[in-house]
Amino acid sequence: DSGVTQTPKHLITATGQRVTLRCSPRSGDLSVYWYQQSLDQGLQFLIQYYNGEERAKGNILERFSAQQFPDLHSELNLSSLELGDSALYFCASSVGSGTYGYTFGSGTRLTVV
Amino acid sequence: EDQVTQSPEALRLQEGESSSLNCSYTVSGLRGLFWYRQDPGKGPEFLFTLYSAGEEKEKERLKATLTKKESFLHITAPKPEDSATYLCAVQAKRNVAGANNLFFGTGTRLTVIP
Numbered sequence: 001d002s003g004v005t006q007t008p009k010h011l012i013t014a015t016g017q018r019v020t021l022r023c024s025p026r027s028g029d030l031s032v033y034w035y036q037q038s039l040d041q042g043l044q045f046l047i048q049y050y051n052g053e054e055r056a057k058g059n060i061l062e063r064f065s066a067q068q069f070p071d072l073h074s075e076l077n078l079s080s081l082e083l084g085d086s087a088l089y090f091c092a093s094s095v096g097s098g099t100y101g102y103t104f105g106s107g108t109r110l111t112v113v
Numbered sequence: 114e115d116q117v118t119q120s121p122e123a124l125r126l127q128e129g130e131s132s133s134l135n136c137s138y139t140v141s142g143l144r145g146l147f148w149y150r151q152d153p154g155k156g157p158e159f160l161f162t163l164y165s166a167g168e169e170k171e172k173e174r175l176k177a178t179l180t181k182k183e184s185f186l187h188i189t190a191p192k193p194e195d196s197a198t199y200l201c202a203v204q205a206k207r208n209v210a211g212a213n214n215l216f217f218g219t220g221t222r223l224t225v226i227p
Binding site: 004031033035044045048050055056058088090092094096101102103104105107109 | 149155157158160200213215217219220
């Protein structure tokens, strides 16, 4: 157990639907990062939050949004889902700049049918 | 734009056969270079962070080194349990305080045969 909790572990949904992925960071970590991992593209950075504020944005689609709540947990919302959104979605957390590495959760596997 | 290229894409080794994995990077101001190990269907597991050229770090059979353009992950006398995908990532210096995201390469898939 890495200390970063992601739910659900698996999600199957239909095209056009909306889903919410949840992440609880490791105790004491203020930063949360979301990554998408598909077979052909590796780990793609989506977005980072630090203590409730957005700090960095990667190639996140407009259909996707995220937020970090006062208790530091984070949610990634994916809407108008397409087949190509099927992937593993990872959350990672770090304390500050991540000098000692980023701790990843075990991921949510999203399948869009 | 940040770029990380890992080679080879896949590597098969006999148990005990040492080798090296390469990570070439281009980044506008390197803050840190990270190595992770990822097992199938699991999240990446942190191995090392390197900050400056010439730095080396070791952990069991793994040793990571860094130059100004690339990093190597040396695996000495590997065992079957070292089979995994090894990911390299860079963290760039950013103007926005607290922006610390990592940019990952696509990884090297290592298989160690008994």
